Amino acid sequence: MENREERLRRIEKESGIDRCVECGRCTAVCPMAEMYLNFSIAMSPRGMIKKALTGERLAADRNLWYCTECNAGSDVCPQQVSCRDLVRGMRRLALDEGKPEGMSLCPCCGEPFLAVPVEDFVLGRLREEPPNVKEWLKLCPACRREGYLRKNA
């Protein structure tokens, strides 16, 4: 059975973050920049990778829960780093270490997620949308992104 350090090393190895050259391409295509008014380097893929590489406790960082797990950053990464795999691994670690405060279960996919503080902004933008679109606010970021993609297909 691996200990915490071994598990962290495995997550880092599987996501390839030690290959990151900090070019920023992943952050340039990350959909969180459009989804969240409070988007910042702290929640960006590059920012999360940097935290993991510098030994910050990413598993305890609430910024970990904004990601949609879309993998767009990996598709453009010249170093085959997977921001999605890093996030997934760290989320599983966080859940194993105790559910972060304020977690909900997504009624669509059943995965746990942390509701993020964008509701006033999002509600404002959705004022003219049909009720089923407003229901997306109850979904996790990944299911919300899927709904948005379907609507705009």
Ligand code: SF4
């Ligand atoms: S695109 Fe790849 S190499 Fe560039 S910052 Fe993102 S993870 Fe690092």
Ligand code: SF4
């Ligand atoms: S997997 Fe997460 S961090 Fe990576 S591009 Fe998608 S939303 Fe951004």
